[in-house]
Amino acid sequence: ETGVTQTPRHLVMGMTNKKSLKCEQHLGHNAMYWYKQSAKKPLELMFVYNFKEQTENNSVPSRFSPECPNSSHLFLHLHTLQPEDSALYLCASSQVREAQTDTQYFGPGTRLTVL
């Protein structure tokens, strides 16, 4: 599938490193999302971008910094992470219309390990 792609697929980093996750959607959608998926936890919404504007930040620590340069690309910049930040980070996109939610399509995720 090529609808939503993410790179890298796997990332191991130390607590003092700085890295970035990249997401690209090829579906012509106007909204993009970052989720965190940990073992035995539901999908946790981190950030939402609607028409390139951040509309939601669910109390995410500042060591996670999102960037959305255009409606097709989304980044998650990481710095000074903690071991508990190790998880699968999923990107998703959808088409948001007035008063109507459409399906969110997920990327394959980045498996992040913080040592």
Add this chain to the structure above:
Amino acid sequence: GENVEQHPSTLSVQEGDSAVIKCTYSDSASNYFPWYKQELGKRPQLIIDIRSNVGEKKDQRIAVTLNKTAKHFSLHITETQPEDSAVYFCAVSGYSTLTFGKGTMLLVSP
């Protein structure tokens, strides 16, 4: 905010049996209810969804029912097969964001 409860957390069935997973939600304004299937090591993928103006929707062996009054909706899988084994997530949305349930691990034994 929206609160979504999903039950059961694990479900084991024999091949050919039916499986039912139920979710309840709190916000009566919610109007979109998708179900996702996530196989081990793969991304969540939409398998069926329903909007608040419909009470039931079916796609081959999969169906979803919605009771807006009681604020619950259910996923029904008939004639289960081993390849149905996965984690299933329900989700609820009022506008652009989805709130997910904690997931149900379905195990289908041959």
